[in-house]
Amino acid sequence: MAIIKTEDLTYVYGDGTPFRKVAVDHVNLEIDEGEMVGVIGHTGSGKSTLIQHFNGLLKATSGSVYIDGERLWDDKAKLRPVRFKVGLVFQYPEYQLFEETCYKDIAFGPKNMGLDKQEIDRRIKETAKLVGLPASLLDKSPFELSGGQKRRVAIAGVMAMEPKVLILDEPASGLDPKGREQILGLIKEYHQEKKNTVVLVSHSMEDIAKHTTKILVMNKSKLFCYDDTAKVFHRAKELEEMGLAVPQITRVFNRLKAMGVQIGDDVYTTKYAKQLLLKMLANQ
Amino acid sequence: MSYIHIRGLEFSYVNELEEPPVVNKVLKGIDLDIEKGEFVAVLGHNGSGKSTLAKCINAINLPEKGEVVVDGLDTIQEDNLLPIRKRVGMVFQNPDNQIVATIVEEDVAFALENLGVEPSEIRRRVDEALQTVGMYEYRMHAPHKLSGGQKQRVAIAGILAMKPDCIVLDEPTAMLDPKGRNEVLKTIKMLNKEQGVTIVLITHYMEEAAQADRVVVIEGGEKIMDNVPKKVFSQVDIMRNLGLDVPQVTEIVDFLKKQGYDISNEIITEDECVEALAKLLQGRTEQ
Numbered sequence: 001m002a003i004i005k006t007e008d009l010t011y012v013y014g015d016g017t018p019f020r021k022v023a024v025d026h027v028n029l030e031i032d033e034g035e036m037v038g039v040i041g042h043t044g045s046g047k048s049t050l051i052q053h054f055n056g057l058l059k060a061t062s063g064s065v066y067i068d069g070e071r072l073w074d075d076k077a078k079l080r081p082v083r084f085k086v087g088l089v090f091q092y093p094e095y096q097l098f099e100e101t102c103y104k105d106i107a108f109g110p111k112n113m114g115l116d117k118q119e120i121d122r123r124i125k126e127t128a129k130l131v132g133l134p135a136s137l138l139d140k141s142p143f144e145l146s147g148g149q150k151r152r153v154a155i156a157g158v159m160a161m162e163p164k165v166l167i168l169d170e171p172a173s174g175l176d177p178k179g180r181e182q183i184l185g186l187i188k189e190y191h192q193e194k195k196n197t198v199v200l201v202s203h204s205m206e207d208i209a210k211h212t213t214k215i216l217v218m219n220k221s222k223l224f225c226y227d228d229t230a231k232v233f234h235r236a237k238e239l240e241e242m243g244l245a246v247p248q249i250t251r252v253f254n255r256l257k258a259m260g261v262q263i264g265d266d267v268y269t270t271k272y273a274k275q276l277l278l279k280m281l282a283n284q
Numbered sequence: 285m286s287y288i289h290i291r292g293l294e295f296s297y298v299n300e301l302e303e304p305p306v307v308n309k310v311l312k313g314i315d316l317d318i319e320k321g322e323f324v325a326v327l328g329h330n331g332s333g334k335s336t337l338a339k340c341i342n343a344i345n346l347p348e349k350g351e352v353v354v355d356g357l358d359t360i361q362e363d364n365l366l367p368i369r370k371r372v373g374m375v376f377q378n379p380d381n382q383i384v385a386t387i388v389e390e391d392v393a394f395a396l397e398n399l400g401v402e403p404s405e406i407r408r409r410v411d412e413a414l415q416t417v418g419m420y421e422y423r424m425h426a427p428h429k430l431s432g433g434q435k436q437r438v439a440i441a442g443i444l445a446m447k448p449d450c451i452v453l454d455e456p457t458a459m460l461d462p463k464g465r466n467e468v469l470k471t472i473k474m475l476n477k478e479q480g481v482t483i484v485l486i487t488h489y490m491e492e493a494a495q496a497d498r499v500v501v502i503e504g505g506e507k508i509m510d511n512v513p514k515k516v517f518s519q520v521d522i523m524r525n526l527g528l529d530v531p532q533v534t535e536i537v538d539f540l541k542k543q544g545y546d547i548s549n550e551i552i553t554e555d556e557c558v559e560a561l562a563k564l565l566q567g568r569t570e571q
Contacts, residue, residue, distance in 0.1 A: 043431045043461045147330055174377070174458050176329035176488050178527030203461045206532065243463030248491060248532040248554060255558045261565055270532050274539050280565060281545065 001069065002030035003165055003197050004054055004086075008063035011049050015061060023049040025221040026063065031199070031214075033164070036191050038208035038229070039201040041218030042243035047201055050218060051167050054199070055086035068164065084113050087163030091170045093154035097142040102133065102153045105142055109161040120160075127156040130193075131186050148179045155183070159190060166190070167199040172207065180204075184211050206247045209233065209268040217244070233268045249273050285353065286317035287482060288341060288450070292350030295336055310336045312505035313350065320449065323476045323483040325493035325513070328502035329527035334486050337502060338452045341484065342372035355449065370399075373443030377455040379435030380428075382442075388430075389414065389423040392441045399446070406445075413441040416479075417471050433464025437471055444475070450482035451475070457489065469495070490517070490531045494552040501526065514550040533557035540564070 011024040024046045031037055041047040052058040053065050056072050056079045065072045067082055087109075090096065099105035103124055110120045128138060131152040137145065142153050155171065171187065172180040184200075188211050191198045199216075202208050208215060208229070215232040217224040219242045225232060233239070236246040236254055246254075246268065253267040263280075267273045295311040310333045318324055328334040339345040340352050343359040355371055357364040376382055385391035389410050396406045414420040417437040427435060436456050443451055453472065457465040469492055475481040485496060493499050499516040501509035503526055509516050517523065517530045520538040524530075530538070531552055537560060538549040547564055551557050 041461075042463055043433070174455075176527055177490070177529035179330055180488075203465075205462065243461060245462040249536065252533060252536075252554055252557050252561070255554070256561060256565075259558075259562055261562060270535050270539075273532075273536055277536070277540060277561070278543065281540075284565070 001033065002066070003033040003068055004031040004199075005029065005066040006053070006063065007066075009050070009053060009060050009065060010062045011046075011053065011058060012061040013049075022221050024053070024060075027223045029216070029223060029226055031197065031216075031226075033197055034195050035197055035214050036188070036212050037197070037199045038212035038215045039199060039218065040203070040205070040208060040215060040244055041224075045218040045242075046221040047218045048169060051088065051169065051199065051201065054165065054167060055083050055088050057088070084109075084161050085163055086165040086167065087158040087161050089155055089158045089166070089168040089171060091173060093158075093171075094142075094147065094150035097150060097154055097157075100141060101139050102128075102142050102145070103138040105153055106138075106157045106160050109157055113161060123160045123162065124156075127159045130159065130190055131156045132182065148175060148182070151175070151183065152186075155187075162194070163196070165197040165199065167201075169201045170203065171200070172202070172204070180207065187211070205233075205245050209247045209250070210271075217242075230266050230268065234266050285356065287320040287322075287355055288316070288318040288484075289353040290314055290316040290340070290350070293337070293340060293347050293352060294349035295333075295340060295345055296348055297336075310505050311340070314502075314505070314507050316500065316507060316510070318450075318482060318484065320482055321476070321480045323473070323495075323497045324485070325496035325499045326484060326486045326502060327488075327490075327493055327499060327516075327528055332502045333505040334502045335454050338374070338454050338484065338486055341450075341452050342374055343368050344374075370446055371448055372450045372452060373446060373448040375436065375439050375443060375451060375453040375456050377458045379432055379439055379459070382439045383427045383435060386426055387423075388419065388425050388427055388438055391427055391438060392423075392445050395442060395446050409445045409447070410441075413444040414438075416444055416475070417441045418467075431464055432460045433467040436460065436464070436468050440468070440471060440475075448481070450484065452484040452486075454486045455488065456485075457487065457492065465489070465492075490529050490534075494531050494534075501528070513552050517552050518550045520549070536561075 006027050006029045009024055009027040013021045013023050039047050053060060059073055067086060097105050106124045107120050110123050133152050142150055172183045184207055200212060212229055215229050216226045233246050233250050239246055249270050250268045253263055257263050293311050293314040296307050296309045299306040326334045343365055346360055352359045354368050357368050359368060383391050384394055392410045392413055393406050414423050417440050419437050419441060457468050472483055476483045487493055494513045499513045517534045520530050533554060534552055537547050537551045540547050541549045547560050551560055
């Protein structure tokens, strides 16, 4: 069953003013439970507006959002549990840290869920381990940590609520390549371990290609497509026309194909490119 | 002497609130020469000291030891501050933090007004700068309605209007989508090639650094590599160990070379990679 489902979801900013802008335009979408979904789209394509509907931060101008089969906003009292079910990590989440210690900061969400002390403690320790935060740092002020560590604390704070859906908006932005790999790697690990749904918004096609199995493409407020990663990157030309890109390695292989080299599949990760090249060279 | 001449540069951040004050030494003796008209990319992981270094070039940071001399002007002398800032402009990561006015052309004119430039000359330079970065048609727009790439180009225009010799850009594309990244990089390259502006580009995107004339790698406050991009990126294992990366095309050819295939690992662009792979694949077919 779809964990997230939208029906004709439309959101208009500044309705009734001269600045009226349709940010999300009749989006119909079904995301199955357990997927690792990448969301791409140019700046202003509506991706951030779209994901803010998934946990009821925004109320659709028209259309509906269903989470786990339940329609949001039918009963306002039911929104709170939805926010625990769908965790949202904003861009630069480290700016939202506020507590005296990392431990207390991570505890904030679980505490609000009304969990008992023991359970909160268990979750903090588990998520701290998951995000690679040494236990010795838990009693430190988050403001004493490095940028990469702060971000781990912020992500752990959302993971500790054990949401069925974890949405992250550009979790790796501003980090160096190693930091990027570490953050994305831990998200992938979390996904594999917990088997719940992860939605990852990113401008890096290389990262999306490497870590997600499905891609949702937003273009000019509309859903352009929602499909398997390979199938989406197959549409290289259309993606480039809408200001997106495909991974560098995909461009190389597309050009080789155009030159008449026989390449069966689409290539969008370096890992697959290496396997394929070895096979091709061995066969010759 | 080179245009930007750095010798034995040391710099520390001091937290005076602690008792005793906590000293964090970020730059530990850097020597670097950048010639006029060069396009230099600076790489290093978070916390390596590259942004601190960048801020030393236009005298936002002053050396604790050693010297930074720009166009013959030593940054340590206070009288040189204004002339240096006129020569070296900086563009930062977040476009929203550097735009001050409510209309694009007013923002570009901001520095010129502060410098007391004649109004007619301001008009001329603002128009020229906006045309150069391809934002002239947006001159009457509100900056907050522009895309990230457009905002960064407006920020660059604001610097250009001061007619600098050199622009230092600190991760100018980190917050942009692929199209915005492309727009900004194209603008940077055009300024360098056509107008001879010296460029120092700090970036985490290896494909951007690959387009520079030279790549400088900073690690733990020291310069550990300084060479043409081919020579830097072909050291794939070293780059990885530093927490950096190489372009995907370099990763692939390096892998093939290590597997014993006859291919150069000094490949950093898509064109070179396509050519080399085609040769390798087709060369074998003919045998």
